[in-house]
Each structure stands twice: as structure tokens, then as C-alpha cells.
Amino acid sequence: MNGWTWTATIALGVGVGAAVWGVVTGPLRRRVVAQNLSSALAAPGLLLLAQGYGRPAYVDLALLLALLGPVGTLVFARLLADDLAGDPPRAWAVTLAVAGYGAVVVLVLCAVTGPGRAMVKLLVVGALLIGGNLVASRALSGGFPGSRRG
Amino acid sequence: MTRRLRMIVLALGGAGLAALFVAACFGMPGFGGDRHPYGDRAVHASLARRTANTISSVNFDQRAFDTLGEMSILFTSVLGTVVLLRQTRDEKRGRPQPQEVALPVRRYALVVLPVALVSGLYVIAHGQLSPGGGFQGGVVAATALHLLYLGADYRALERIRPIGVFEVGDALSASAYLVTGLAGVLAGTAFLANTLLPYGTFNTLSSGGTVPLLNAAIGMEVACAIVILLARFLDQAVEIEEDNGKR
Amino acid sequence: MTVLPYLVAVWIFLTGCYGLATSRNLIHAVGCLAVCQSATYVLLLAVGYRAGATAPVYSDIKPGSRPVVDPVVQALTLTDIVVGATVTALLLSLVMQISKRHGTVDPDELRELRG
């Protein structure tokens, strides 16, 4: 194991562990936030692993998670809009902290890889991850107002 | 059988199963062991046919017949779902009211839709090189279309998703897989044997003989299958309602 | 350590079976079946793992430069995940039909209806 995989071990253990805990307990508003953050916490871990294993091909996993994780959250935001309307999630502090964590990981990896195609891919993953995460949080807290079957 | 009796039977069966499983675990070769005879041979065969992604080579070359079986399970379960979820005589189709969507969410959906679609195609196209392939990319491409339902409303999705076209595409790609296999027979070798096309240069898009063709067929099959499945589910959940006689 | 992954697979499978048998909602039961399925993925990949090896995908490494894990079990697992999702869809559509016919998705109530 090297420094990257050790960092990934700790980050995944703490981050995704917290997400699992959050999605299992508490009111619905906390569970949806935990589900949203699980993808935002796992994707930087995948990037760290790709670097640690020395396999740029593994970045595809993080790309797909950054794309589809927020889509999954939109599913819940849309179909649970009625249940969440009375008790919308308010977790902007945590969301922003997780977004910051993603940004730090992406920037560090960019600095290590140096300019080139790999760096562009990393930046795309980072942008999709942070943008998707923030939009999904927005969708959870009242992104679908006045929802009736549709 | 009462609930109590059922729980006792379950506990007994579960305990027995658990004991056997744990005993089996300790009899298995240790995790992370160095002996993988099949794996080594599969890697060797894949490299001989210049397919960079060994897993795609196993799926679409060495075990292509097995994948044909998997594909027919996929096809049959889609068929079953379509039959089960058709509109019956006592149901009517309601027009769903358009959903209000917050502006950032709508914009996000419209921006990410093409990105996700292109990523899906990228994953399919590079299936024989980097991680990915028809199975994964097809699901991603099909999911991308449904961003229209999530970010706009169901009628927008219905406009760009002529379901008949996807049903034809599903059947066409399933038969494309079969035809590629039969082409091997016509050329004088075996069904689904990868001897038809030149193997190409290692680690380029056209390498691997028939692997990219079968991969593309599976990608289209999976994408169409998922779109049809989700269309049936969305119809049921959003549009079709029971005719109560009073509404 | 050398048996932990297998034991985790056994645990996931048995938990899923327990959930299937005690479920009071057929949709929940379908979810439990998905959990059972994931036990098979864990088992297969644990069988194919080789310590210190990497994926047998040669788009970014030279063939033969590093030891690789077993691709056969990976190919089996990867197709099953996608096919499993469509089978889940088939089961869910059966649940919807049951709900239409009988107005309930609780297996215990369904049994009472029949007998």
C-alpha cells in the first residue's frame, strides 16, 4: 500500500461509513441527504485509488459515479417531493464541506498528474461531481415545488 | 403454517445453511491466492487475439455463447415485463400535469443529458480497450434519456422516445448478435467463433476481431431494453389509472 | 483474513434470505433478493482476487508488466449485474400485478385471501 491508498482507506472508511450510518437512521430528510453525499464521498476515494494503483483507466469509475450519483438523488427528490415538502432537508454546511473535500482531492491529483488529457478528465470529473452534488441538494430542498402526480 | 412455526423452520434451516457455508469457506483456497489457472489462460488467449480488455474478450469471444444466454434472459425478462404491465381494458390513460422544476435542476438536467449520453457511448465504444463495454454503457445511455423525466416532465420524455423504435432496436440488436455468430458458421468455423475478422492492432478501437461488433450489439440491446422497461414502469406509475367509474 | 471475504458473502446471503422470509411487503422482498444476489458477486470476485495484482485491462499498462487477477469471474459477475436488474424489474412488475388484483402487497394478507 502507498500513501494514496492509505488516504483512500481512511477517507472511504470515515466518509462512506458516515453515509451508511446516515442513510440507515434518522428521519427521511437526513436519509436522502446521506444518499446524496454517499456518491460525493465515494467518487474522490475512487480518484485516489486510481492514482494509488497507478491505473488512469480507473478514473472512468469516478466519472460514471459523478454523472449518475446525482441522477439517482434526483430520482428520490422527484418521487419523494410530497414527503419532503413538509420537512425539507437543510444540510448546506455538510454539503459544502463534502464539495470542498472533492475539490481538494481533484486539485491535489491535478497537481500530481500535471497538464495533459488526464488532467482535463480529472477536472471534468470534479466539475460534474461538485455541480451535480450541489444541484441534487438544491433539488432535495424544494427543487420540485407544487408536486402532483406527473 | 403459523408465523411462529415458520420462524422456527427458518431459524433451523438458516443455522444449518450457515454451518455448511462456514465449513465450506474454510475449505476454499485462501483469499488472494496465487493459483488462477483459468484466469491465466484467459489472459493469454485474449492477448493472442489482441483484445486489451481481457474481460471483454472473455465475454464476447471466449464465452460469447454464454453471453448469448445472458442476453436471452435479458430479452425474455423485458418481454415478460411488457406483457405484465400492458394497459388492461379497465384502465385509462390520464394526462399527467406538468411538474414545476426549479431552474437550476432543469438546467443541470439539460446540460448533463448530452454529457451522460456521450459517456455511455464512450463506455460502449471503448469496451474492448478500457474498463467498460456494452452492458455498462447501454445502461448509462438509457439512464441519460430519463434525465428528461427527472429534469423536465414526462411528456418531454415521451416526445423524444418513440417506444416502437426502441422495441424494434431491441429485436434488431438481439438478432445482430445471432447473425454475427452465424457468420462464423457460414465462414466454415464454429458458431460465435472469433475467426472472421482480422484481429487488428493491439489497443486500438478496431482490435479484437468480432469483439467490438458483439459489444456494440449488446450495448444497443441493453440500452433499448432498459428504455422499454422504464417506459412501462413510468406509464404505470404516472399515466395509467384504474377506471373507477366516477372519474 | 484469508476467509473474511467468503464469510462476508455468506453473511450477506443469509441476511438477505432472512429478509425475504420475514418481509411484510413484496417490494421490500424484491429488494432483499437484490441483496442476496450481491452476495454472489462478492463471493465470485473474492475467488478471483490475487494479492497485489491489478485488473487484466491493458489499455494503460504493458501486458506482462504486473500480475493480474482472474478475468473469468469478473466477466460472469458483470453480465449478471445488468441481467439481474432486468429480472428485478420483472419481479417488480409481478408485484404491481398482484397489487392490482388483490389490493395488497403483504404476503401474509395474500395468503389469507387465498385460503
Place this chain on the structure above:
Amino acid sequence: MDDPLIVVVLLLVAAAATAAVAVRDPVRQALVLAVLGVCLALLFTVTQAPDVGLSQLAVGSAVTPLLIMLSVRKVRRRQQDGKEKER
């Protein structure tokens, strides 16, 4: 070699799977299943199976939750309609 990493992710998967069974409400179970999908994808990555991880991410993050949530909506709506009819 990468033992601690694999152990941590295995435990995460076991915890998420147990939770997915223990949570009885289908809606909440769908949320746990989505997180279980992410954990499984991590496990597949650390056991050096990126193809399988991609497959799990593609299916587990959006398609399976969407299928379950749509079924729940349909079943709930029928039950509500049924109650209205009785009234």
C-alpha cells in the same frame, strides 16, 4: 497487500447489506440499496474489477432506485384509490 483497504470496504458492504434488509419501508430501503450499490462498486474497485464496478454503478445508482420508487408510487396510489372508493 492492500489488506486494510479491502477489510474496510468489506465491512462497509456487510453493514449496508444488513441495513438494506433491516429497513422495512420500501422507500427507505431503496435509499439504502442505492448506498449499498456505491459500497459494492468500491469493493469491486479494490478487488481490481473496474468493469464490474462500472456495471454496478450504472445499474445501482439510478436504474434500480427508479424502478423501486416507481413501483412504490404505483402501489401506494392504488391503495389510496381503493380507500377513496370505500368511502
